[in-house]
Amino acid sequence: MKIRSFLSLIILALASCNTSYQPVSVTYKDYSVSPATAADSSYNTYLKPFRDSMEVEMAVVVGTAAKKMDVKRPVTTLGNFLSDAFLEMAKEKFDKGADIAVMNLGGIRKPAIEPGPITRGIVFEVMPFDNVMTLVTVNGEQLKKFLDASMIEGGGVAGMSFKIAGKEVTDVLIDGKPLDPATEYTLVTSDYASNDPRMTWFYGQAKKSQLTYLLRDCIVDYIVKMGREGKAIGEQLENRITIDK
Numbered sequence: 001m002k003i004r005s006f007l008s009l010i011i012l013a014l015a016s017c018n019t020s021y022q023p024v025s026v027t028y029k030d031y032s033v034s035p036a037t038a039a040d041s042s043y044n045t046y047l048k049p050f051r052d053s054m055e056v057e058m059a060v061v062v063g064t065a066a067k068k069m070d071v072k073r074p075v076t077t078l079g080n081f082l083s084d085a086f087l088e089m090a091k092e093k094f095d096k097g098a099d100i101a102v103m104n105l106g107g108i109r110k111p112a113i114e115p116g117p118i119t120r121g122i123v124f125e126v127m128p129f130d131n132v133m134t135l136v137t138v139n140g141e142q143l144k145k146f147l148d149a150s151m152i153e154g155g156g157v158a159g160m161s162f163k164i165a166g167k168e169v170t171d172v173l174i175d176g177k178p179l180d181p182a183t184e185y186t187l188v189t190s191d192y193a194s195n196d197p198r199m200t201w202f203y204g205q206a207k208k209s210q211l212t213y214l215l216r217d218c219i220v221d222y223i224v225k226m227g228r229e230g231k232a233i234g235e236q237l238e239n240r241i242t243i244d245k
Contacts, residue, residue, distance in 0.1 A: 058121030063223035067234030070112035071105060072154075074164055077237040078113060079103040079156020082126070083188075084237075085222035086133065086215065087158040090188040094211060095135055099174055101188035103156030107131070118223055118233070127216045131190040137207040141181040146202045147172065157240050158188075165244040190215055 069078040080103075087101035110125040138146070147162065147169040154164070160179075162172040172179040179185075191210050194203045226233055 058119060058124065060120050061117045062120060062123070062220050063118045063227045063233055065113050065115050065118055065234045066232040068112055068114055069234050069237065071108050073105070074154025074241045074243060075238060076103075076105060076108070076154060076156050077234070078110075078126070079105060079108060080158065080237040080240055081113075081156075081234070082108065082215075082219060083156040083158035085219045086188045088225070089213075089218045089222050090133060090135065093213065094133075095186060097186055098135065098159075098188050099185040100157065100159035102151070102158075102193075104150070104193060105153075105155050107190065107192070108156075113234075115234070120220065123216060123219050123223075127219060129192070131192045131215045133211045133213045133215055133218060134189050134191045134194045135209040135211070136187045136189060136194055136203060137184055138187065138202070138205075139181065140179045140183050140185060142202060142205070143185055143187070144169070144172065144179060144181065146187075146199075149202070150199070151241075154241055161240045161242075163242050163244040170244060 067077075069081050070076065071078050082103045083101040086103070087098055090098040090101070107129075108126060109128055110122070113122060113126065148167070151157070151162075151169055152164055152167055160172060160174045163170045174185060193199070194208055194210070196203070223233065
């Protein structure tokens with residue numbers, strides 16, 4: 001009986017310690033940051049070797065553009081160049097049967113690459129995100145619906161050409177041949193695009209292989225390869241998409 005009374009006292013004591021606190025007032029203070037604000041020299045000293053190393057790496061020239069490549073609608077020469085890079089390197093490294101590649105205009109973050117040296121820094125400006133290559137296999141019927149839904153305002157394409165007629169894509173040619181609704185095609189794109197919840201109706205029913213190959217590395221590899229093979233960068237990027245008036 002005494003033990004029970006003692007335990008009861010402990011429980012009551014613990015319960016009485018369960019105090020609830022509520023704030024009685026909230027205050028805040030603005031901290032202004034301006035050019036006149038003194039820099040933390042010790043922090044800058046700590047960062048300097050990392051910054052210097054990065055600047056050296058970004059200044060490395062990986063190739064030379066013979067022509068300006070830019071982002072326009074519906075034909076984007078820069079988008080087509082990037083799509084060429086995706087398709088070519090996908091064929092070389094992963095799937096020789098890859099058929100086409102696309103590059104969404106919203107994923108290109110630099111409006112143009114000017115003629116002249118292309119540095120790693122420029123590639124980072126074009127593609128600042130750590131997106132990786134993804135291979136998607138669908139039949140021609142599904143692919144046609146995808147093009148109608150996502151390419152009627154243009155974009156980067158490789159391995160195919162088509163016309164835009166109002167709200168529909170027509171005269172689709174893949175490797176110079178008319179698109180066949182029953183044939184399976186492998187599309188090279190990014191993990192970001194293939195995981196877009198708005199496009200689940202397309203990617204959700206496709207055979208999808210997400211790789212670990214950064215698209216940024218893919219672009220650099222392609223530029224280096226073109227230089228090694230003596231191919232001009234910026235050539236033959238027009239007339240893949242036309243407007244049917």
